[in-house]
Amino acid sequence: MSIYSRTFTANLRTLLTRSPPCLPLISQLFLPKTSARVPLICANSKKLNCRVKSSMAEFATEKGKGKVRVFGTEEAMAVSLAKHTADLSDKFAKERGAFTVVVSGGSLIKSLRKLVEAPYIDSVDWSKWHVFWVDERVVPKDHEDSNYKLAYDDFLSVVPIPTGNVYAINDALSAEGAADDYETCVKHLVKINKIDFSQASGFPKFDLMLLGMGPDGHIASLFPGHPLVQENKQWVSFIENSPKPPPRRITFTFPVINSSANVALVVAGAEKADAVNVVLGDGQNSELLPVQMVSPEGELTWFLDRGAASKL
Numbered sequence: 001m002s003i004y005s006r007t008f009t010a011n012l013r014t015l016l017t018r019s020p021p022c023l024p025l026i027s028q029l030f031l032p033k034t035s036a037r038v039p040l041i042c043a044n045s046k047k048l049n050c051r052v053k054s055s056m057a058e059f060a061t062e063k064g065k066g067k068v069r070v071f072g073t074e075e076a077m078a079v080s081l082a083k084h085t086a087d088l089s090d091k092f093a094k095e096r097g098a099f100t101v102v103v104s105g106g107s108l109i110k111s112l113r114k115l116v117e118a119p120y121i122d123s124v125d126w127s128k129w130h131v132f133w134v135d136e137r138v139v140p141k142d143h144e145d146s147n148y149k150l151a152y153d154d155f156l157s158v159v160p161i162p163t164g165n166v167y168a169i170n171d172a173l174s175a176e177g178a179a180d181d182y183e184t185c186v187k188h189l190v191k192i193n194k195i196d197f198s199q200a201s202g203f204p205k206f207d208l209m210l211l212g213m214g215p216d217g218h219i220a221s222l223f224p225g226h227p228l229v230q231e232n233k234q235w236v237s238f239i240e241n242s243p244k245p246p247p248r249r250i251t252f253t254f255p256v257i258n259s260s261a262n263v264a265l266v267v268a269g270a271e272k273a274d275a276v277n278v279v280l281g282d283g284q285n286s287e288l289l290p291v292q293m294v295s296p297e298g299e300l301t302w303f304l305d306r307g308a309a310s311k312l
């Protein structure tokens with residue numbers, strides 16, 4: 001029997017839901033539509049490559065690497081990301097009376113498009129949202145390179161988040177000044193309990209970080225080989241020689257990212273498949289990629305489209 005046959009898939013599903021080593025880690029397999037080759041990594045760390053007949057497969061990885069969702073299309077990924085975000089919004093709005101969300105720049109904002117459509121545009125309690133940037137380019141807010149402008153044009157201008165709950169950088173300052181100013185703002189919000197605090201790490205604990213990843217494995221403005229990836233004291237730091245333009249940026253540091261209650265890594269496109277494979281598959285790299293350092297106190301969930309997962 002071919003391991004790619006329908007029968008094998010059904011048997012595998014049974015195996016995964018009955019076999020004790022896999023049971024705690026494999027959460028769901030959905031079985032309509034298209035095929036995607038995805039690895040299933042069980043508790044005993046043996047990787048089982050198989051063709052899952054599905055438009056969406058979800059599986060858990062080895063400890064610390066999170067839950068992985070693979071979608072046949074970027075569109076399906078965006079639908080699931082909207083639900084994930086809306087569910088967490090409901091949970092934190094009820095539990096804390098606030099939902100602190102951190103966004104990156106790049107294609108992530110486009111991937112959030114389903115959140116500003118029915119049913120979420122009406123069902124989400126936007127008044128509870130507090131929006132931050134994991135990194136920001138130090139340019140005027142109306143500049144084409146501004147992550148604030150990107151998020152405002154396609155997302156923030158469409159939803160009724162109170163203006164005072166949107167925490168953009170002070171674009172009149174230098175990169176260093178803007179980083180200090182942003183850190184002061186976050187410290188104040190921790191002090192008044194608007195942002196949660198991790199007793200374990202001593203860093204702010206955001207409810208959800210929505211992160212993109214570059215083809216080189218960078219996240220936020222934390223680039224491979226740059227000393228900033230090692231920063232372990234500051235909450236917000238700055239970079240003036242970013243390899244991805246524009247050069248001047250501010251960024252949350254790893255201790256802040258890794259204190260989060262939830263991190264979603266949202267990755268679409270075949271040009272990112274190598275970096276994804278280094279983190280989740282058999283890929284090798286001479287140095288640790290920043291994305292490999294993402295290991296939050298809370299939940300890590302990967303949202304991958306078929307291209308991004310194509311080397312797994």
Ligand SMILES: O=C(O)[C@H](O)[C@@H](O)[C@H](O)[C@H](O)COP(=O)(O)O
Pocket residue numbers: 104105106107108135136137147211212213214215218219220221244
């Ligand atoms: O402002 C930025 O440049 C970012 O926040 C950066 O970390 C981005 O998220 C990745 O480079 C992925 O960008 P894409 O999704 O556009 O590839």
